[in-house]
């Protein structure tokens with residue numbers, strides 16, 4: 001059965017034929033290839049086509065697909081049972097490793113998804129401060145919990161309007177949305193003194209890659225301190241990716257709470273939130289802020305996460321290789337844009353990179369909203385025809401893994417450069 005036939009079956013029984021919206025290819029058109037297996041930097045479709053993968057499970061994969069250490073750890077774990085609903089040693093080992101690699105996390109709780117991590121961290125911030133308002137940034141994604149499904153109105157501090165039916169207006173009445181990289185707007189949002197937390201992607205990745213402006217994260221830290229709000233870094237994407245210790249290590253800023261996901265579970269289903277011990281001790285059963293999970297800390301996800309974190313803990317080459325290869329890919333794409341005379345720019349932090357078409361810089365959502373999405377769709381399809389699987393949306397990041405060797409990057413760059421030249425003709 002080919003992808004088209006699978007997709008027809010899928011759409012009959014699943015919304016859009018998928019279990020997460022962007023996979024349906026609505027933004028780029030066509031039928032998503034169905035994946036039979038994956039290995040290293042490659043996906044294999046049900047038709048037997050091999051594609052160089054830059055989705056990398058939306059950043060969850062750092063050592064390439066079916067990494068030997070992860071596969072072995074999971075295989076060893078699974079025969080001992082898939083879930084106990086009672087404490088097990090692996091949970092302790094992974095928690096210890098997280099607190100070692102991300103020092104601002106003194107105490108940590110494992111959950112099942114990034115959505116749960118951010119939702120729980122926000123509840124904790126509200127419980128700890130006795131305040132209700134959450135400040136978030138336009139264009140930042142923190143999972144699909146109600147409180148975060150808000151888009152900004154006009155610029156500046158504003159109370160949000162839900163951007164999904166089903167989110168009660170009352171739920172988002174306490175979410176204040178401000179412009180990314182705009183400290184004056186943050187200050188204004190904090191001034192009433194009712195803010196529990198500011199939550200931020202320290203490198204934005206969910207409007208394409210938007211690095212924090214010089215002084216932005218520093219400014220958030222001091223504004224939060226000044227106004228008695230907690231600073232939450234949502235490092236679900238950036239954790240263990242932009243540096244071993246995440247964006248907080250790369251930029252030298254210490255948040256109060258951190259959300260992790262994706263890489264922390266090595267491509268299996270787990271996430272985590274943690275931070276200052278005095279805050280985390282407010283979580284049940286130490287404290288009264290309730291949060292629980294039937295499958296939280298399950299041995300399969302824990303095994304995959306442990307294998308990944310143990311590997312990257314002692315891997316001295318990983319982050320310098322990712323940086324060098326990311327930089328090489330960036331220059332090739334920038335050169336192609338210039339040579340082809342295509343308006344666009346490439347923004348990158350470490351192993352996450354976005355090619356933006358139709359704009360020469362993106363510093364916030366207002367810039368991102370001006371992207372040429374038609375150009376992106378054409379570029380995407382040309383890349384796919386050539387054998388490269390990009391994230392199927394103009395507002396996403398490409399993710400490099402350790403399996404994206406110099407050779408793989410060069411082959412991918414040839415295909416992407418040709419796709420860019422195709423836009424000029």
Ligand SMILES: *Cc1c(COP(=O)(O)O)cnc(C)c1O
Pocket residue numbers: 058112113114115116118141142143144201205206234235236237261262271
């Ligand atoms: C992916 C992501 C989430 C949501 O994680 P899920 O596991 O998909 O629920 C939250 N925050 C950021 C920054 C993410 O990139």
